[in-house]
Amino acid sequence: MSNADTWETVKSELREVSLLYGAQASLAWDQQCYMPPGAAALRGEQMALLSRLVHERLTSAKLGRALEDLDGHVDDATTQRAVELLRKDYDRTVKLPADLVERRARAGATGFDAWIRAKEASDFAIFAPHLQEHLDLAKETAAAIDPDGHPLQVLMDGFDPGVSIEALRTAFSRLQTGLSELIEAAGDAEDRTLGGTWPTDGQLAMHRKVAERLGYDFDTGRMDLAEHPFTISLGHQDVRITTHVYDDDLLGGLGGTVHETGHALYEQGLPRALFGTGLDQAASFGLHESQSRFWENAIGRSRPFFAWMKPLLDSTFPGHPATVDSLYRAANRIQPGPNRVKADEVTYNLHIIVRVELELALFEDRLTIADLRDAWNDRYQRYLGVTPADDAEGVLQDVHWSGGSFAYFQSYTLGNLYAAAFHAVLREQMPDLDARVAKGDFAPILGWLRENVHQHGRSLDGTDRVKAVVGQRDYVEDLLAYLWGRHGALYGLTRPR
């Protein structure tokens, strides 16, 4: 078989894998949006089977041989990059026994169900045995891939290739110091919460209009309610957003929607023409988060954004008392609290640092599941000065661990770091950025991201893609400078030298 034919065969196989992933994503979406509770075990079996079918294809000896034959023997750089990445993925995947993959899928489904029940009862004990199972399975996974590596590093390489745990410790430590300075300087600010009651239907209708205006294509997407907001791709033509709205917190839900819209815009901008090569995918989780956090924070919490939104808000909720300034100030309060999703963008990173530290402790066997809740509450007290009122508000708040997803949280703060760098560079290149946002003219901003990030898919790793766009920059400094800029002006603070 010629190399060209071999490559066609590989692509055909990978397209099938993508279709199976899409079916799996459909089941996962349904599970979190609409599935009846009594179907949880059945759904676990269905997802486990699809996982196994995907795994069989991704670990077939035939695929391995084809990739080996192709590596170094293809004509163009794009195909060579694709083959290299596919070989890397193949090598990781082939080391995982099929039964481990299936056990993880099954544990993911039943664990999610247990997490829902635990959260409703606000009782960590209901979920703890499932989390233990997830942790054991994750360690087993890491050991299967690289028995000598740091287990969390091994897992993280699957999400954020090129990011080392040591670099992360350093960056997060500098960031924590910088953020603490800002939070301390802000002190006990006056209460800037917006208050009011905002009916669900109106919020959802408004969210849809916002997402559409930002550039989200509803012809190949939709928006639903879910316990924990997420974006999921069932394929390039079916990228779905979910959100959660709060009757008493207009901005909490809105921020979530803008965040998920940012993810979805990335997915909808990926290079469809590369379907089947693997290069049509996102470059890394951190880069994915940079897209959601850029829209959520740099744009979605800016004063010009609320200036644009005000008429839409007025027509949706006639007579509401919010002004552009009260919205802007409420969206940018610095107010440490127990909830990550509802956190302001300054303290948000401390929520992440807590989780990453706890994951490190769990994977380095310095912490047990039995002690996790106490360790969680202890760190919240130390870093954020708050103690969750109960488990639902504390250790049970996130969906990630419910399905056994570890080594993921760092990507949120990586995303904030990358987004800060993108924002700094975009502002240099587009001096009228604020004026455009105030007009709701988001197309050129999306166009810039499409051109610099989205259309490239996985042609570079996430870290290299950022460097290709922004050059050599200090992202921690970019983020701190941006936060001091916005919040310093609002709170009347000066950054210490």
Place this chain on the structure above:
Amino acid sequence: MSNADTWETVKSELREVSLLYGAQASLAWDQQCYMPPGAAALRGEQMALLSRLVHERLTSAKLGRALEDLDGHVDDATTQRAVELLRKDYDRTVKLPADLVERRARAGATGFDAWIRAKEASDFAIFAPHLQEHLDLAKETAAAIDPDGHPLQVLMDGFDPGVSIEALRTAFSRLQTGLSELIEAAGDAEDRTLGGTWPTDGQLAMHRKVAERLGYDFDTGRMDLAEHPFTISLGHQDVRITTHVYDDDLLGGLGGTVHETGHALYEQGLPRALFGTGLDQAASFGLHESQSRFWENAIGRSRPFFAWMKPLLDSTFPGHPATVDSLYRAANRIQPGPNRVKADEVTYNLHIIVRVELELALFEDRLTIADLRDAWNDRYQRYLGVTPADDAEGVLQDVHWSGGSFAYFQSYTLGNLYAAAFHAVLREQMPDLDARVAKGDFAPILGWLRENVHQHGRSLDGTDRVKAVVGQRDYVEDLLAYLWGRHGALYGLTRPR
């Protein structure tokens, strides 16, 4: 391998097939309830792939050999029945080339999309080429299974085994004559429509309460809106209803919900313990319809049913003007119209007879797709005295052909015939039936169906299951006697001798 081991292997394989069917059903449900329009082609690819994976398993030489080895060599009658049915299914399936199965799945998805567009534009021409493709594929399918058989008979054997087209022609002819007598006797009755405006949300909330009271388990099910109501099983623990409500027609939507609830009660009552044997499935489509039509008509259009429902209606729509009698009379008008789903239970069967005759003509090459709309309108004028205002109201009204589903419609009227026989026997065995319905005490009725029908799954063919319950009866006479009984009393008519 021992026979017991072989049987375990077969069951394990069949359980996987069931899980894949469940994933497919999830995609199909999503497609009709929530999928974004731009995802239609992608969804077609996903469903085609799952179809192929199912087909590969159901036609594997290994399965064929295992079934051959087992047939006649198993210990118990249940397993022997399972093996026989599985061999029969295998023989039918193995004759279908994989590419034909995939082409049908793909045509089903794109055809559904085209049908939606055609119906919106009320233009049969948009859908006609897809219907032609469906017809060609259906003929190809029938010829692959049995090149010498009547193509519609061959297809019908897959839905209603044991029902011959000749028997159907005879029964339908007698039924048509009998129904025409009743319709003629009823003449131009006064307008008994209910009128009024019934907001969607209230109707849906009420429908959920009705379904739950009838015995539908929402822990393993849910109810959504869809263009055309349907029930779909994603597995024994996940049986979903969809419905369609009309702001100006309370009873149209309600009848649909009770109908789908009847289907779902059957699915929820099937023998889960037989998962993987094939005997855990419904016995035939006609028997399935007997369950939906029994609840929809015998129970759901009865005076005691409305007596029970009245307080629920009052609390849902305070101040509405309907009385038990006006509800009962509106639900039992005889009023020929163009729409099958909204038809009364007398003329309903004429809608079916039109469709079955047209399918016979199409499959016997006495009619072309180009002439279908005219043939449709002509028959509606002759049998029902009405002409559809446009294509949407006429030939495009049903979802069935949109996905290439032929040889299905007869099962509705078979269901009415079986239901009439069940009803006659149940009334003998449960003299206080009406009193129970009036109290909302549906559990003993469901219990009777569970005991006599549901729990047996596919242990007998549908026709034999009915006979086992009711003995030798004339179902056409049962149906006519029931209809004359209810409608004769309401309209003050006497049946001619």
